[in-house]
Amino acid sequence: MTSDGFQALRALLAPGARFNIERYRSERRRLRRGAKGAFTSEGRWALVPVPVEVEDADELAEAVAEQLLARWGVVFRDLFLQESIALPWRDIVWALRRLEARGLVRGGRFVGGFVGEQYALPEAVEQLRTVRKSERNGELVRLSACDPLNLIGTIVPGPRIAAVRTNYVVYRDGLPVLQAASEDLTAGRTDAG
Numbered sequence: 001m002t003s004d005g006f007q008a009l010r011a012l013l014a015p016g017a018r019f020n021i022e023r024y025r026s027e028r029r030r031l032r033r034g035a036k037g038a039f040t041s042e043g044r045w046a047l048v049p050v051p052v053e054v055e056d057a058d059e060l061a062e063a064v065a066e067q068l069l070a071r072w073g074v075v076f077r078d079l080f081l082q083e084s085i086a087l088p089w090r091d092i093v094w095a096l097r098r099l100e101a102r103g104l105v106r107g108g109r110f111v112g113g114f115v116g117e118q119y120a121l122p123e124a125v126e127q128l129r130t131v132r133k134s135e136r137n138g139e140l141v142r143l144s145a146c147d148p149l150n151l152i153g154t155i156v157p158g159p160r161i162a163a164v165r166t167n168y169v170v171y172r173d174g175l176p177v178l179q180a181a182s183e184d185l186t187a188g189r190t191d192a193g
Helices: 007-013 021-032 057-072 089-101 122-133
Strands: 074-076 106-108 118-120 140-144 167-172 175-181
Touching (some): 057 074, 106 122
Antiparallel strands (some): 140 167
16 A cells, blocks of 8 residues: 555654544544644555566566656666666666667767766757757756756766755756755746756
8 A cells, every 4th residue: 555645654653643533533523614724634545556577578678768768868877877767777778789779779978977888869869969069158047956857966067956846956058057046046047847
């Protein structure tokens, strides 16, 4: 079973926090009468389906590799480690090699500063070439720190910025220039993501 909230877990972990039926009933009565108050609910519960056995592990690895390519355009080990995927990197690499042998993806060195094999979709390679050849014009992009593209401190060099709703990262021509809370940002209000 799983829940969509943490209140049930907090109730189990809090010392002396036992379910009080009388308190529950009085709070429900107050809510029925229109009383305003913070009624805490345990959340919605759902039964998690039993995992099915995978018949073809290679097919699963290829599906995951295609999903990563669709999400990122370029896939390499350091980027893979940002994901929470149960398959090991070696299975994904073998799947990417098979996709390359079929001509569906390209292998090479697309992103500098990282060791190991890299694979990219052909359209991502063309887009990277276009961006590399384009002239820098000082374009600012503001990105929420909660966005999965906040790779500062993991893939992009720099101190890690907390994935908090009020934090933002500002990029100028693709390079991070400012990491701050939303109140600190006064210039360059171009949202992305």
